[in-house]
Amino acid sequence: MxxxxxxxxxxxxxxxxxxxxxxxxxxxxxxxxxxxxxxxxxxxxxxxxxxxxxxxxxxxxxxxxxxxxxxxxxxxxxxxxxxxxxxxxxxxxxxxxxxxxxxxxxxxxxxxxxxxxxxxxxxxxxxxxxxxxxxxxxxxxKSLGNIISINYYEKSLEEILDIITIETSLLLGSDRTSIFLRNGKFLVSKNAQGLSSEGPLIIPSDKGIAGHVATSGNYYMTNDTEKDEFFNKKTDKKTGYQTRRVICCPIFHKHKVIGVIQSLNKQDAYTDYDLEMLKRIADHTSNILIRFYTEKRLKESEQLYKNLMDGMNNALFTVDNDGKISYVNNSFTKLTGYIPDEIIRKDIKILFIPTDLHNINDLGDDIEKIQTQIISKDFDLFPVEISVRPFSIENKTGRIFTAIDMRDRIEIEKRQLEMQKMRSDFNSMIVHDLKNPLSIIMGFAEMLESQTIGELNQKQSDFVAKIVDSSEQLLKLTNEILEISKFESGKMPLKMQELDISDLINQIVQTQQLSFKKKDISFIED
Missing domain, CATH: 3.40.50.2300 (Response regulator)
Known part of the structure; x- marks a missing residue:
């Protein structure tokens, strides 16, 4: 009624x-x-x-x-x-x-x-x-408006439930209202409003009126707990409250009971109108709880993502579909000098010169890289390697930019070039210093070999011939060192050519015969 x-x-x-x-x-x-x-x-x-x-x-x-x-x-x-x-x-x-x-x-x-x-x-x-x-x-x-407009972004679960129960009690004229949420085999209320007991109220999910509603999924109302088959008098003993009238509704999500909302009274009888109001409040409570848990998971996911991104050595920032910067990590701040509050919601144009920005915008959805320059807070230009990839988190989409600071790499490459030049110069000097005495040795050896200064016996001729051959080999090696230096410095292209391995072995044997003889080593040619 x-x-x-x-x-x-x-x-x-x-x-x-x-x-x-x-x-x-x-x-x-x-x-x-x-x-x-x-x-x-x-x-x-x-x-x-x-x-x-x-x-x-x-x-x-x-x-x-x-x-x-x-x-x-x-x-x-x-x-x-x-x-x-x-x-x-x-x-x-x-x-x-x-x-x-x-x-x-x-x-x-x-x-x-x-x-x-x-x-x-x-x-x-x-x-x-x-x-x-x-x-x-x-x-x-007023009460429904207060419930519906709960700012669940900034409030804890306990604060949200407190607002709902207080407004429900005011609306129904109840002495107290509690929201019990399912937790395994129990119903737990952290906000048993109006109770003298401290701490959460925990009851089995199949006991009492709240348990009956949670198990059956049906609403329940009684104005005489003394004669009620489901009312659990032990709860009154635990809480110090003498319940006379109870009204209770399930809280559903996707056709499953996730909790119940229950109002109690000692005096005024509940009506069918009160029951309808509590049903509406239960529906709003379900929506609020789902939004709260969804937002909580999203915040936890975003925090985890942020922690991962902040731990990266490379600068990272995200840009939404409007070209506005939506997130920067710690390495970005170190690179550019911009703290998040100074750069968030700013246009990406602030970071690049127009011609480079055009090239960046041309990057596709696949992970691509481009070398460009980034503009710091102090308007300095830093060489960076930019890679871009799309992202989609919940209902947010955009692009993730990773910027690798190229200053150290460029400096290393510069030093490597300098070292190569120094080595090339050093090799050239060594070759020059070796060629001078080698030319003299070869000149005297050739004079002896031509017998212009006197005749040589066969044994002497053989020794002089070996001196000439070894000198020619040494000259060839010094020339090769010079060519290798030119190749490493990029001044000479690499040219591949065929090599007769038997000739190479004979040359080695000829140059090493004296050493073999001193060490009593015999070389057998097959």
């Missing part, structure tokens, strides 16, 4: 039992539910435990007057919205004005006219229902 279609509940306050019976008879004929109080104190006590839609209040009471009761109720946050109609034998204008001044909505004179009573009661009940509905709708909009 909707709260706004329930049987109106009216409190009759009068010390005259006959008047009370007459009023109850008139009201009962119209289907109104009534309760009675014979003193002001008794009326206040009933108001502490019950909710009424209208109070019919006598002015003259044995322990106080109705004006004092009216003033007290109108100053109470819990009771000020209940309409009050004075019913009194005092019918002077001053009495009626006084009743209105203390906050009463209407005044009835005794003896009671049934038609007048029912007309005024009907009007007051109608106004009360409309006002309650308007207030509740405003409260619903």
């Amino acid at each position: 909707d709260k706004f279609t329930e049987q109106p509940y009216i409190l009759v306050v009068d010390d005259d039992q006959d008047n009370v019976k007459i009023l109850e008879s008139f009201l009962g004929s119209e289907g109104y539910k009534t309760d009675r109080a014979y003193t002001g104190q008794e009326a206040l006590q009933k108001l502490e435990t019950k909710s009424f839609d209208l109070i019919l209040l006598d002015v003259m009471l044995p322990d106080t007057d109705g004006y004092q009761i009216c003033k007290k109720l109108k100053s109470s946050p819990n009771h000020k919205e209940i309409p009050i109609t004075f019913v009194s034998a005092l019918d002077r204008i001053d009495d009626k004005l006084k009743s209105l001044n203390v906050g009463a909505e209407d005044f009835l004179s005794k003896p009671i006219d049934e038609q007048e009573l029912l007309l005024k009661v009907r009007r007051q009940i109608h106004n009360k229902i409309l006002l309650d509905k308007t207030r509740r709708e405003k409260r619903e909009l």
Whole structure:
């Protein structure tokens, strides 16, 4: 039953039992539910435990007057919205004005006219229902708005659940609300709002009303836990709360129960309207939880990716599809001098001269490299090797740029060229220094061999011939050293030619015969 279609509940306050019976008879004929109080104190006590839609209040009471009761109720946050109609034998204008001044909505004179009573009661009940509905709708909009607009980017899970449970309690008029999330065989609530116990509340996922809802996937409502088959009294003993009324709904994700939301009350009965509201809140809670966990995983993934990227020695930065820089790592900052806040959301044009940027933009989706120059924060130009590859993370796409600082490599290559030149120059000098004495040796040997300075016997001729051959071999080697130096320095291309291995072996044997003889080594030619 909707709260706004329930049987109106009216409190009759009068010390005259006959008047009370007459009023109850008139009201009962119209289907109104009534309760009675014979003193002001008794009326206040009933108001502490019950909710009424209208109070019919006598002015003259044995322990106080109705004006004092009216003033007290109108100053109470819990009771000020209940309409009050004075019913009194005092019918002077001053009495009626006084009743209105203390906050009463209407005044009835005794003896009671049934038609007048029912007309005024009907009007007051109608106004009360409309006002309650308007207030509740405003409260619903505010509470649901607060729940839907939760900024889950900046809040912890506990903070998010606290907002939902507090707003739910305000909306339903509950004493406390808890959200239990499935954790294996248990339901765990870290925000059991309104509990006196400390720490998370853990219950088996198949025990109590929350367990029944989690297992069955059905909503549940009871206004009498004493007679309820699922209510677990042990929970009350653990929490120190005496539950009377419970309303509980499952929280679904992809047709699976991931938790439950439960509201408890000691006093006000829950209605079908409250149940529908809790269902809506459960749906919103599911959406919020899924978005929270998705965002959490995304943040963890991005943090892991960032840690990996920050640990790279090479500068790395990402550019979105609009050409804006979206991320830079630590090595990028070291290379360019830009800290993230200075470069994020800036156009990639800030890093390259226009002609080089055109070449970079021409790079395809495959991993490609290009040597260019990058502009630092201080407008210095640094040679870099840029490689580019596409990326897609969640709903973000763009390109990843890796920049290798070429300054060290260029310096090393420069030094290598210098070393090669030095070696080439050194080899040329050595060859020159070797050629001079070698030419003299060959000149004298050739003179001896030609016998222009005297005849030689056969043995002497053989020795001189060997001197000439060895000198020619040494000259050939020095020339080869010079050619190798030219080749390494890039001044001479490599030319391949055929070689007769037998001639090479004979040359080696001829030059080494003396050494073989001294060491008594015999060389046998096959």
